[in-house]
Amino acid sequence: AQTVTQSQPEMSVQEAETVTLSCTYDTSESDYYLFWYKQPPSRQMILVIRQEAYKQQNATENRFSVNFQKAAKSFSLKISDSQLGDAAMYFCAYRTGITSGTYKYIFGTGTRLKVLA
């Protein structure tokens, strides 16, 4: 069974600085999707970034980028130029079912990010 591990329950970063959130996963599948979701105090889950496992190039969305190491099964999120609005809970997620068509998302335990002014 697939698992997703986030080993940092909480992180802090100074405004305008860079922070990296860690995520590792375990799977026997060769093709899958990985995601980072953000959950602010409003509780609404927001997709931050997505990575397809077959793509070697790391995904980037504005100030957010990932370091995807498929062999090491590692998927970290880098937030550059941190802003107060980045403060939230961040969840790493793995999506199974590429071949079966029956999608299933597995989430890590989350990392709470605090941004200090």
Added chain:
Amino acid sequence: DVKVTQSSRYLVKRTGEKVFLECVQDMDHENMFWYRQDPGLGLRLIYFSYDVKMKEKGDIPEGYSVSREKKERFSLILESASTNQTSMYLCASLNAGEAFFGQGTRLTVV
């Protein structure tokens, strides 16, 4: 704009009550999920459905059931609410590339 709507943001129920949590999506997605979110445990999958009237157990289905009579609606049912089911419940609707979430229902069982 895609939308997943959960019927309540906050709910307080008594032990032993039958509780219905409703979720509606307007994206014509086939896949819908119910998760439970607890501090330090992340999101845990309760049940999911990949088609009307189809359902599959997730990782923590005990004490819960689901209903999917129409494609757009996926209901989570607590047959006899207990205090250990006090939690945040999140509904999600999925396409191939992304999961869309409702705003969550914080359920308190007293």
